[in-house]
Amino acid sequence: MFEHARCWVNGQLVPAEQASVSVFDHGFLYGDGIFEGVRFYNKRAFRLPLHLKRLQRSAAALQLQIPHEEVFIQAVYAVIEASELQDGYLRIIATRGVGVLGINPATCKEPGVIVIADQLQMVSDAERAKGIRAIITATRRSQPDRLDPRIKSLNYLTSIFARMEANFAGVEEGILLNDRGCVAEGTAENIFIMRDGELLTPAPTEGALAGITRATVLELAAQLGIKTRETVLTAYDLYSADECFFTGTGARLIPVREIDGRKIQTCPGEAYQRLAVAFADLVHQETTSLSP
Incomplete structure (x- = not known):
């Protein structure tokens, strides 16, 4: 084991x-x-x-x-x-x-x-290629005035409850909302959508972790000429997105093909594919040309 x-x-x-x-x-x-x-x-x-x-x-x-x-x-x-x-x-x-x-x-x-x-593999190669399914969970992300989600504490019960909901629903991932009903993040990943040529993601103040991979994707998007913005997202924004994907150290980049039974318009989408290639190139560059 x-x-x-x-x-x-x-x-x-x-x-x-x-x-x-x-x-x-x-x-x-x-x-x-x-x-x-x-x-x-x-x-x-x-x-x-x-x-x-x-x-x-x-x-x-x-x-x-x-x-x-x-x-x-x-x-x-x-x-x-x-x-x-x-x-x-x-x-x-x-x-x-x-x-x-x-x-x-x-x-x-x-x-x-x-x-x-x-080793850690959060999804199979086949799932990454075609995209995963997600649900919006009943479990809510804690607000910053309680235990700030930017603290990566050893207590992950909220995420575990949300992941259990995803398991019961027979899908690969769960999406947590905050107390106001706005999108926070996945159970262990940040979330992005593409809409009208713009890459959107919740701000950490909405209950999202200030992810290292999240920041890297925003950095790469700017280099690729993709307009980005931190904003408030709701379930409607997810359902009507042109593209959707998760990011995280464990996840890296994972495209989403379906949320609550609604199919995302394109999966994997063009922006996701460009960013995934750029991310792989960056990893190669930083781990082969620099000393530890």
Whole structure:
């Protein structure tokens, strides 16, 4: 099951089957911690500095003291080097650490730090080629005045509930709205639509993660001459879109062919195809021409 997994736990490289955390770790007990997902290609992590910057911001929001980014860089490349994989997925985790039972974080004196390297495929090649089906879920995304979705915390129950709804509906993905009924994001991805030649996506203030791949797609779209805009989207906008696709570190770019039984006009659409090619080219460029 963990044939390709390699782990770094609190300063030590260990086999995946031996990796463990204390049952008193508040990350395990209460989801009190943060994480980042990072892709690596050709043994090089893609846009790692941006991920580590976001990790630091999540830590600041939770008042979680984590090691200097150099510790994470060393850990990341230790597990990549130990892995047999040329291309794979990293999970970087920082927990509040071990403390007594009870939610008081003051009892945790030292954070737990874990880095995992393994494979991750969110959809099959066939699904990516033809596009996936999605539903708008009843589960709503939390508003920023509660737990801000820009914090990548270890508590993903909202996304899990939404994904369960998608499973029950027999489709591949779920789309969450915010409390105002406006589009936030997928269960683990940002969402884009094309309408009248313009690429539209919800702003993070609508409940969307400030995704690294999302930002990269916006950057590439500008280079390709595709007009972009952060805006408020509703279910109507999704149903009537010319194109729709998800983006994320795990997902990369995935086209959507159907939402709530309504077929999207084109899938995969022209903008998606241009951006997917540009994204692949960028990954190749940044992971073959730069030093780790």
